[in-house]
Amino acid sequence: MDPNLLYWKTEGQSFFSRLQTWFNLLDPALLLASEPEIHKAHTLLGKLEDLNKEDEAAVTLSLSSVHADSGAPLPLVFRPPAMLPLAGPLVVGSLLPHKTVKLALFWQFLLQNYCAGFNFAHRNRSSEQQGAKTSLRQLVLMAGTVSYTTCAGALPQIFMNQLNVRSPPIQNFCRSVLPIPLSAALAAFSVFAIRSEESETGIQVFDQHGNLVGISKAAGKQAVRETALSRAALFGTTAALPHLLLLLLKRTRLFQRSPLLVAPVRHVSAVLLLGLMLPVSFSLFPQLGTIKREELEEELQAGAAGPHLFYHRGL
Template identity: 70%
Template sequence: MDPNLLQWKRQEQSFLRRLRIWLNLLDPSLLLSSDAEILKAHTLLGSGQKLDEKDNAAVFLSLSSVHADSGAALPLVFRPPATLPISGPLVVATLLPHNSIKSAVFWQFLLQSYNAGFNHANRNSSAEQLQSKKMSLKQLLLIGGTVSYTTCAGALPQIFINRLAIRSPPLLTFFRSILPIPLSAALAFFNVSTVRSEETETGIQVFDYNGKPVGISKAAGEKAVRETALSRAMLFGTAAAVPNLLVLLLQRTRLFKRNSLLVAPFRHISIALVFSLMIPVSFSFFPQLGTIKRENLEEELQTEVIGSHLFYHRGL
């Protein structure tokens, strides 16, 4: 088992404990570390030495920057600390009202492309590592298809507004404030599910309590992808829901009726704030080192399992 996974195993598995850890792992200053510093921190975790508080910086650097299957440093832009600086402005841009289809498609393309890249970079690649596989043409086509589909689907509200020449205030409110809420959650779920679909087809590596590899399990792969997709749907769905509903409520107040120019900056700030608060919540919702019950595994693995459950790397 990779040192990062062993470190997650040593941590308490409560949601609040995971949340505290992720608040440290999402520190953007971790992006300033070099690959040499990252690999040194990862080596320290795997050295077997007893770590104390002075080693926390190395622990956070390794957990936030090293892939737990390959042991290599993640691409800079797809590391968890880069999520808010890069995707935050894109989320704000996609949720704002647009005047043209081109602008809606443009911002959706940037956001969905980044999401697909992040999901692929942070996937569980244990089966690929065992088989020494590189990215296949099928994976490239799958990622490209996912980006194309989610981009078009994400721009549907603006497409409807323009093509149907909608001018009715209630309909504009529906397409610009209500429809994006379930649409954002559904597209985030779909993005993770399709980009990481190979994990459900080939399976992922599972470990016993001592960290010893037991085999490859499709059931664990399905559970890992489903949990990650749900957490991502919660992230983007909440980021769309809370600001839009707040704006709808506040537009009825006397202050916003008299000062309509306040609506735009309030929408910008609330989207950015909610999204930034929801990132650590989303990442913490399920454990990084997930567990699966013995009876839920494939029959051929159940005979090799000692204990009631196995562990697996969920990915991010």
């Protein structure tokens, strides 16, 4: 079992411990580390008994920059510390009240491309460890997922333009209410689609000592489901709370006298909420997930020791 997973096994089994860890892992300064530094930190993490407080920086660097299946550094733009600086502007752009369908499609395309890339980079790579490579089917599936989620994300603007909606209540519904469930649903769908291979072929499961037991489709389905729920919570909450905040602020005298404040408050609140929700959503489920022995396939239950087994959930 990878040193990153062994660390999550000992330190990341409660929500609050994971939350505290993720607040440290999302520091953008970690993006400045070089690949040799990352490899050194990952190697050091494999010697937990030798670590002390002075080595916490190495632990943080390894957890934030190394994939827990391959042991290789993650692509720079898809490391967790890069998500807020890169996805923040894209989330703001996708939630803007666009005037044309082209603008709505443009911002949705950028956001959905980044989300698909992030989901793919943080998938469970059990199949690759067995010798399989990224197939043409997977690449076509990614392109189809981006295309579908881009069009679906722009549906409110398409609906208003095609039907020539001029009613303020309906426009407000399409721009403020409809994007909330839509953002959550599309975020979950992207995870389900991009990581569908894990549900179909299975992922590696380990016993309590870190020994490989086998490949389980049940564990793969649970890993994808948990990740999809966490991503829906991330983007659904980020879409919902800025609109609720603006509804309250618009009733105040300050905003009634200065309506130009609405746009900057919307943008800033969306970025702040995304930043606050990132560690929360990443902490909802353990990185090293658990599955009951009786929920595994029959052929794995015989060789499994203990009531629970472990698997890498991905991110």
